[in-house]
Structure formats: structure tokens, C-alpha cells
Amino acid sequence: MKLKLTIIGMLGLLFFVGSTSCDKVENPYPPVLNVELDTTFYEGLWSDYIANEWPNFDLLPNDNPSRNAIIEDFTGHNCSGCPAAATTAHNLYEADPTRVFVASIHAAPTESGADAFQAVTSDYPVDFTNPESKALGAYFNNSGTSVPGSGFFGNPSGSVNRTKLGTEYFYSDGVWSSQASAVKGSPLGVIIKADLNYYDATKGGYLHTEVEVVDAGITNDLGQVVYVIEDSLVAPQNVNNILTANYVHRDIMRGTLTGSEWGRNLTEDDKVNNKYRLDYSFALKEQLAISGSGGYNAQNMHLLIYVYDKTTYEIYQVIKKKIE
Numbered sequence: 001m002k003l004k005l006t007i008i009g010m011l012g013l014l015f016f017v018g019s020t021s022c023d024k025v026e027n028p029y030p031p032v033l034n035v036e037l038d039t040t041f042y043e044g045l046w047s048d049y050i051a052n053e054w055p056n057f058d059l060l061p062n063d064n065p066s067r068n069a070i071i072e073d074f075t076g077h078n079c080s081g082c083p084a085a086a087t088t089a090h091n092l093y094e095a096d097p098t099r100v101f102v103a104s105i106h107a108a109p110t111e112s113g114a115d116a117f118q119a120v121t122s123d124y125p126v127d128f129t130n131p132e133s134k135a136l137g138a139y140f141n142n143s144g145t146s147v148p149g150s151g152f153f154g155n156p157s158g159s160v161n162r163t164k165l166g167t168e169y170f171y172s173d174g175v176w177s178s179q180a181s182a183v184k185g186s187p188l189g190v191i192i193k194a195d196l197n198y199y200d201a202t203k204g205g206y207l208h209t210e211v212e213v214v215d216a217g218i219t220n221d222l223g224q225v226v227y228v229i230e231d232s233l234v235a236p237q238n239v240n241n242i243l244t245a246n247y248v249h250r251d252i253m254r255g256t257l258t259g260s261e262w263g264r265n266l267t268e269d270d271k272v273n274n275k276y277r278l279d280y281s282f283a284l285k286e287q288l289a290i291s292g293s294g295g296y297n298a299q300n301m302h303l304l305i306y307v308y309d310k311t312t313y314e315i316y317q318v319i320k321k322k323i324e
Contacts, residue, residue: 037281041204049206055195057210057277063319067188068099069180070306070318073158074137074170075104076117077124077249080241085156085173090250092180100180101304101320102251103227107137109152111144117155123243125290126235132261133253139261140169147313161315162308169313189215190222190307190316198323203284203296207257207321211266211276211307220311224278225263227304228254233288257282257303265310284323298323 039046042053071089075082089102106128108115113134120127138144140152151157151168158170160179165171171179191212198205211224230252237247257280258264270276284301287294299322306318 041199041202041281043201053197055208057193060193062191067183067186068318069160069183070315071102071158071160071176073104074107074155076106076155077128078238079117079155080238082156083239088173088176092177099184101318103253103304104251105133105253107133108155109137109141111138113137124236126288128252130255132255135261162313189218192305192307192317192319194305194319194321196321198298205282207280209278209305220309222266222307223263223310224266224307226257228285229302229304230254230300235290254285
């Protein structure tokens, strides 16, 4: 069932979280949190989850003390030039895998968010798109009304933390490296901590996040998005106008935890000690497949959690959490 849960700190109520050893660390009285979670993903009593699994962020280290980069690579399986851009993105990730992350977003700059590059055909049978990917493509359409002059003319094209190059958010893969370096070299304005609990028996779990704004210059409203990423899938791809059946598609953006391309707003109601706390429950997605079910493989999935400026679209920080 889904439970609208109010957790109220009260005298005598003790919460615990697991440390890296088998010991338990006492958690101070929890703050008031209003979250809607599907409690059925936890096999035991929900009170046990609260007592033993709910994180104490005061005890969690900041595993990302520097600003990280996210490359949003807008692509398509029938786009002949897209594999080269994907290789650029993957090479940047491999060169710095703890600070550079990739989301391969199958979408086009059209009113529908897709075109022939993303279309499912007998030669290209896998549908890599999803409602969120197509919504992003339509929103950032260079010819549209939402972000006119975005620079998103067609595939391949990408953005690094949605930072502008000149006046445009989107640019060719030839400048992704320099943009990523600039992002990584800039001050950290937002700290994101996250704790994830996944249960293979129920194919679901919970993500808990804490966001702290440490740059006083960040004053616009903020949002948090959690991308679900699948890596890797062998499926057909147009490579330099050659149908390549055994192409490895990497870092496939499968949607978001909320079902919205804009995620959740960070509001005053989410604040605890001047930090934002957001919680999610999620069901593991089935893997993409050429025909039929792709089955489940948590080790082939991870989450990219980012906080962005709702006015400028810039992504201030992104972190990765494996589902395992």
C-alpha cells in the first residue's frame, strides 16, 4: 500500500541506521517529514524500516565534495552520427568515473519530442524513448517557444550541466570535454547526500536525499530530478549509415523516479535544519529488450540525482547511486 507517513520527533522515540559494520548508531529524534511512500517494497514491518533503515544524514559523509558533471547526450538509434558523440561521452566518463556521468536521452527537438531517429522499425525494434525523454526534447526544441535559441537543432547534441556556451545550452560533442572541465573546476554550490535501500525480493526500494545550498548566490527556486539509467544494452544502431546489430547502447535514460522530467520542487516544507529532505519509493524497471520482457537486473541500473535551477535550468550538482 501507499502510506502518507508523518514522522514526528518525540521524546523516547529512537531511530537507528546501519553503519558500515554490523553496529547500529543511535539516530537523534527525527524531524517532521511528510512523504508518500509505497511501504510494500519492504518485506518486514514498516516500523522496522523506520527504526533500522531510515538514514541519519548527520552521520553520512559527503562523498561528493567537488562539483560533478552530467553530460545529457540527446541521441537516437537511427542517427548515423550519434555513436561518435556517445563514444565521446563514454570516454569522458571513463577518464573520471566518479565525477563525470552520462545520460543518453533518446529524444529529438520536435513538437512531439521524437522523429525518425527515434522511431521503432523492423530494423530498429527497441523503443528507447519514454515520456520524460520526449518531453525534454520538445521543451528544449530550438524552434519551440519554451527555450527559444536553446541550440538544440537535432541529433546528436548535448549539454553539460545545462551550462551555456555563448547563449546556447546545447552544443556538439567537440566541446563537451572543455565544458565538463569548466564545471568540475567551478565551486560547489549545492551538496547532495543520498541513501538507497533496494530489496531484490520485491524489486523495489527507497531513496532518501538531503540537499544543502552552500552558495549564498543561489537564490532561485530549485528542483531535484532522479534519472533512472540502464547500462548496457546490445541492440541495433545506425553507425555511419551502416545498420549495426550488435551495438552496445550505454547510459540509457529510462525515465525519472517521479514520472516527471522536472522532478520535485524543493520547498520550505521539505526543510529540516535549513537542509532539504526528499524521499522516494520506486519499483525497479524491467530491462529493455528487442522482443518480450528483458527481465530484471538491478546491477545494470543506477540513479543520477541532480539539483537544478528552475529559472536558468543549470544543474548545480549531480551524484550517482547504484541500485544493488
